[in-house]
Amino acid sequence: MATLYESISSNKRKSVFLVILFFMVISLLGYAFGLYLGSAYAGVAFAFVISIIMTLISYYSGDKMILSMSHATPADRKKYPHLVNTVEGLAIASGIPTPKIYVIDDSAINAFATGRDPKHASVTVTTGAIGRLKRDELEGVLAHELAHVRNYDIRMMMLVVILVGVVALLSDMFLRSVFYGRNRNGKGRGNAIILLIGLVLAILAPLIAQLIKLAVSRQREFLADADGALLSRNPKGLANALKKIKGDKEPLVEAANKATAHLFIENPLRSFGGRINYMFHTHPPIDERIKRLENF
């Protein structure tokens, strides 16, 4: 149990750290943009306001944004009694309130959890997972998701999705206005340097954001696999589910995109090219996960 409380406080700490980092990156962007337009102060102030608004929005309604981005609809108890029962059972076993349950109409097998804490959490599965996984396999997948909910991974991941998205969007806006916008600040070398700083920033910011995202998610998956196995008392269930996903010809979840990819139990964008670069995978290699589960 001690490790659970450790990972909860670690996740809370990292969430705060992430928000601070986000403020810093956005402020830097604002500064560069402000310099470019003639007033660094105004730029920083503007960036600050945006940061606060975006942090509040993503903290309180990031889960709703993610759910609607993924075209998830609430699961009907009558239509999916087994799904609802399993989630309720696992919630009892882990001592958290039953999360809201959503379904994505997609034939691929996948699932994710999101929300800011266990009281405001939701679990989403694809109809493919409901239809094609056996009972104990679906239970394994859901146990993995509930493990994410219980140890506050969901808060961290949700902030990452939205805040990283904002950084990407803003730096994109900045790049565009530098390239296509009018130069209002006269000419000369000073301007060129500022432009250079701005460019470097605009390129670096999303890259940094990307790296944060990757760093936080790989270890998390192993941990959630282990916690989930402990919760369902059946590591074979999740192992077999992962095998099925691995053997799936169409792993792509149509409603997933780069921002939401790392939320899923297995990378939903895994269609192009095997392991070109381990560095840039959002998930640990699936074989490694299966191996660890089977050696439990």
Add this chain to the structure above:
Amino acid sequence: MIFIVSAVLWVVIGIIVLFVLYVIITFNSLIMLKNRVENAWSQIDVQLKRRYDLIPNLVDTVKGYMKHEKGVLTDITKMRSQLVSGSMTQKAKASDMVTNALKSLFAVAENYPKLQASENFKMLQEELSGTESKIAFARQFYNDNVMGLNNKIQQFPSNVFARMLGFREREFFKAGEAEKKAVKVEF
């Protein structure tokens, strides 16, 4: 001299304060663990009650189709009453018995295609097996919490005060012998 006396006095006061603080913290964490156990127990109770409520519906649905298996049905009805009365151990035993009786009922039901096709029966079967696994999960959660409480009561140094403060170890909700053996289905 006075200086030494007052220094000793302060040290003694300091030790007493630390001691009182320790007892308060121990007491509070024991209370927390005890409440968790009780909450976990009520989760099991909720599910047992749910099963208690579902069984009459099942019996009603099945009665019309299964003319030759009256025995199984009366067994289940009899055991059902024990789900919501008696001590924890009794409930645990009753729960195991009902689990097995339901298993044999569902096994027998395989021989009745019409019953299998009934929407109502399918729904009840899903609900009952869902409740079944929820009981198992609630039991798991309860036992985890009992272990936490018992550890605190038995480990040094909290064990010194735990008994004095009136805390007692709780019993695990054990899976019955019957559950471990293969289920015998009688026709």
